[in-house]
Amino acid sequence: MANWFRGRNGRQDDGAASRAPVVDEASVRTALRDVRDPELGRDLISLNMIRDVRIDGASVAVTVALTTAGCPMKHRISGDITDRLKMLEGVEDVAVDFGEMTAQDRQNLMVSLHGEATELAPAFTEESKTRVIAVVSGKGGVGKSTVAVNLAAALERAGKSVEILDADVYGSSIPVMLGALEKPNVVEGVIFPIESPTGLKFISMGNFVSEGQAIIWRAPIVNKALTQLMRDVYWDEPDFIVVDMPPGTGDVALTVAQMIPKAEALVVTTPQADAARVAAKAGKMAVQAHLKVIGVVENMAYAECPDCGKELRIFGGNGGESVATELASKILGRIPIQPDASGEPGNALYEEGSAPARAFDEVAASIAAVKVRKKLRVL
Incomplete structure (x- = not known):
């Protein structure tokens, strides 16, 4: 006083x-x-x-x-x-x-924010301003999840609001990569994304099971779980939702693609010919599901020589160009390898200003610059 x-x-x-x-x-x-x-x-x-x-x-x-x-x-x-x-x-x-x-206050609030129970959250509808970037790959081990989280971080650095949907149900790695293993908050049936220590918001099936527990589900159950993540999670219509898709062209990946027809596919490959071949298949699946392939990212493209600064193509091959040509698309970025491996628990984001982070900034700038044409509703 x-x-x-x-x-x-x-x-x-x-x-x-x-x-x-x-x-x-x-x-x-x-x-x-x-x-x-x-x-x-x-x-x-x-x-x-x-x-x-x-x-x-x-x-x-x-x-x-x-x-x-x-x-x-x-x-x-x-x-x-x-x-x-x-x-x-x-x-x-x-x-x-x-x-x-009160219970009534909560219910009224959730309805005003999230709407009544519908098939998809408003952010995934055609009318929403939110762009959905589905990060796809033909196989595991090419760094798809690393690309997903670092692309999200780069979009945030560019001033965009971003959230991450970890749809890789069997291999949910986003919670560990971002260092956030806690259970999400649930209010009146609405699930709220978890905010990681880095500030990125995400939701993952990995936060609903114990660390290290294997998810042994048949496809119909997995599809139901993914539907719940896209329907019951409070996606606050950010500028971008980055979806870490399951690798390959299986039932789960097809379900996600069909449920979010406005999604744009970003195809991840490595330089090797084998990785490029299956990455092209994943891109073609996206096209068959009527998704737009926005571009290709070649991960682990090269290592920088510490003495001379030249690119060392330690994996050989020209996978990125091969995939881009086959999909009639373009390479948005080539991500170099760093000696300190990305993907360690809670340390999956490349340091701002590093060579990989700068490469992701270029990818984010290219994606953000794309003008998305809305579909006209026929009356």
């Missing part, structure tokens, strides 16, 4: 009062429009999460209604509110109290 200066007669000094900045509830609520819920991606005011504002001189206290009392982002929300309100002139102390929404 502010300490008011009082004269000898005990009355408040009018000069001090006139100099004290005026803080009112309207200014507090206006400021809180700059504070977003980390999971929902919307400001606290529009989400109706600010339920009470109390002002006592230079002290401000607010009550926040969380979707669930155990919200994992509670401390972050509190810090963001405190930091923002202390920017207001005249505010010295901020107290944040938490409550919990």
Whole structure:
């Protein structure tokens, strides 16, 4: 509480009062429009999460209604509110109290954000602004998941909002690569993407099972699980959703391609002829599923000689050019190998400014520059 200066007669000094900045509830609520819920991606005011504002001189206290009392982002929300309100002139102390929404409040909120139960989340519909980039490969071991996460990071560096869908159900590696193995938060049947320590948001079947546990499911069950990830997850219509697809041309990959017809396929290969041959098959499957092949990435394309700086094509071959030619597409990037292997737990992102990161920045710039033509709805 502010300490008011009082004269000898005990009355408040009018000069001090006139100099004290005026803080009112309207200014507090206006400021809180700059504070977003980390999971929902919307400001606290529009989400109706600010339920009470109390002002006592230079002290401000607010009550926040969380979707669930155990919200994992509670401390972050509190810090963001405190930091923002202390920017207001005249505010010295901020107290944040938490409550919990009623079941009806939660249901109303989820319906307003996510809509009623539908086949797909709004982000995957033709009308959405979100572009879906399906990262595909003909076989495992070519670094498809590494390409997916580093492409997502490069798009974020370019100022785009990005989320990752790990659709590689049998070989879910995204949680380990990004160092986030916790279970996702679920509110009224809506699953919220996990925010990794790097800041990238993603969802993966790997976060629903214990680490190291094998997923032994037949295709119909896998297809149902993938449908749930595309229907029940709160995808906040970011600029891009990067989908780490299962390798090959099997039933799972075909299901994902058919469910997201607006997706654009990015084909990953290595220089070897064998990898290129099966990568071209994966690209052709995407075309047959009516997806647009946006380009080819040649991963592990070369190593840079530490002495002379020349490219050492240690795997030989010309896989990237071969795949691009067969698919009537183009190479968007050739990713070099670094001595310190990418893909270690929680350390899968190349350091910004490194040769691989710069190559991914070029790929991201090429993808972001593509103008997507919306399909016209026939009435």
